[in-house]
Amino acid sequence: MTGRSPIIRGLIKLLALTTVVYCLPPQRSHLTEAQLSTLFDSYPPFPALDPNYYSTAKADGNLSAQSASDKIDESNDQVVALLTPLLIPRAPGSHNATIVRDFITGHFNGLSNWTAVIDGFTTSVPEYGGVKGALDFTNLIFRLTPPGSDDVPSRYLTLVAHYDSKLSPVGFIGATDSAVPCAIMMYLAESLTPHILKRWESDLGAIADDTGIQIIFMDGEEALVEWSDQDSLYGARHLAELWESEKKVSQFGRLSTLHDIDLFVLLDLLGAASPAVPCFFEITSWACRDLAETERRIRNAGLAKTNQQKPFIRADNVMTNVFIDDDHRPFLRRGIPVMHVIPIPFPKVWHTLNDDGAHLSSEAVHDWAVFITGWVAGYLGLGDFL
Numbered sequence: 001m002t003g004r005s006p007i008i009r010g011l012i013k014l015l016a017l018t019t020v021v022y023c024l025p026p027q028r029s030h031l032t033e034a035q036l037s038t039l040f041d042s043y044p045p046f047p048a049l050d051p052n053y054y055s056t057a058k059a060d061g062n063l064s065a066q067s068a069s070d071k072i073d074e075s076n077d078q079v080v081a082l083l084t085p086l087l088i089p090r091a092p093g094s095h096n097a098t099i100v101r102d103f104i105t106g107h108f109n110g111l112s113n114w115t116a117v118i119d120g121f122t123t124s125v126p127e128y129g130g131v132k133g134a135l136d137f138t139n140l141i142f143r144l145t146p147p148g149s150d151d152v153p154s155r156y157l158t159l160v161a162h163y164d165s166k167l168s169p170v171g172f173i174g175a176t177d178s179a180v181p182c183a184i185m186m187y188l189a190e191s192l193t194p195h196i197l198k199r200w201e202s203d204l205g206a207i208a209d210d211t212g213i214q215i216i217f218m219d220g221e222e223a224l225v226e227w228s229d230q231d232s233l234y235g236a237r238h239l240a241e242l243w244e245s246e247k248k249v250s251q252f253g254r255l256s257t258l259h260d261i262d263l264f265v266l267l268d269l270l271g272a273a274s275p276a277v278p279c280f281f282e283i284t285s286w287a288c289r290d291l292a293e294t295e296r297r298i299r300n301a302g303l304a305k306t307n308q309q310k311p312f313i314r315a316d317n318v319m320t321n322v323f324i325d326d327d328h329r330p331f332l333r334r335g336i337p338v339m340h341v342i343p344i345p346f347p348k349v350w351h352t353l354n355d356d357g358a359h360l361s362s363e364a365v366h367d368w369a370v371f372i373t374g375w376v377a378g379y380l381g382l383g384d385f386l
């Protein structure tokens with residue numbers, strides 16, 4: 001018991017709280033150029049994301065045994081290619097789709113503290129090839145959840161790309177569509193995990209109402225026969241419906257798993273040279289501007305490999321009159337904020353056999369990896385934890 005009046009005690013408490021709030025490392029801030037240099041010095045995206053880099057992971061046919069625990073070192077002997085194992089046809093229900101899922105799962109199993117949710121389901125599809133009426137699909141979801149959030153719903157920055165490839169033309173690989181985005185998500189998870197955990201293990205991080213990170217590898221984005229509302233977005237439509245039905249009561253009322261999504265960031269058609277990505281939604285144009293600012297800082301710091309007059313992200317171009325149908329639609333129509341990172345025009349190789357490793361721009365793949373990873377690091381407030 002102190003002799004202080006309730007008013008004084010209240011003021012002291014308010015001061016203490018204010019101090020804590022102002023001392024917290026900021027989330028949703030930008031990394032400085034120096035911090036971005038430190039981040040990519042310790043974990044360069046190449047050669048892991050180099051489309052020409054071939055590792056033993058593919059050669060020995062044992063993809064799942066190779067994991068991200070093999071760290072990149074100076075000699076590159078231990079580098080595990082993240083992109084090349086994905087550059088195979090991987091249509092829903094195929095053997096290759098299983099191989100790719102095992103590779104992705106093995107990667108996340110090698111990272112500390114990530115949890116996996118496997119959303120497997122069977123649904124009706126149009127008849128094609130030997131398939132009659134129904135097909136199995138599998139979405140993969142990986143989460144890194146902030147500590148101490150058992151009684152508070154976790155919020156996740158949510159990155160999404162589809163891992164399936166189109167059935168036709170036969171042999172279609174879909175390097176930009178969307179092997180590169182998948183590999184970038186694997187890279188950013190691996191490179192940022194130690195820094196995210198460092199933030200959460202610090203006292204300040206534990207006090208903060210931190211945002212976690214959730215990465216979704218969606219199945220069945222492509223049409224099996226011809227694009228329509230029924231023949232496309234199989235994985236996304238299923239997952240959005242499932243999460244909408246998963247209700248939970250919290251201090252904020254009755255919410256669904258869908259509301260755990262802080263921001264839904266959909267990556268698609270990345271990896272070709274000279275992309276131009278506008279902002280599509282007014283409500284998330286702040287995120288688009290943040291990503292553009294990260295790109296500007298990375299270019300200023302000399303960390304980008306492309307050297308083009310105009311940036312990848314055209315934040316001054318908010319194209320609210322254009323809607324590109326993609327995995328975000330089932331989430332968007334349920335009120336989830338979306339940032340769609342997709343170039344306009346689409347890459348020239350779109351939906352052709354030329355959408356393969358040989359037609360990727362290695363420099364553009366590298367730069368997308370550092371732009372997106374640097375932006376995520378800022379979003380999660382990692383600047384002081386590198």
Ligand SMILES: [Zn+2]
Pocket residue numbers: 166177222351
């Ligand atoms: Zn496609």
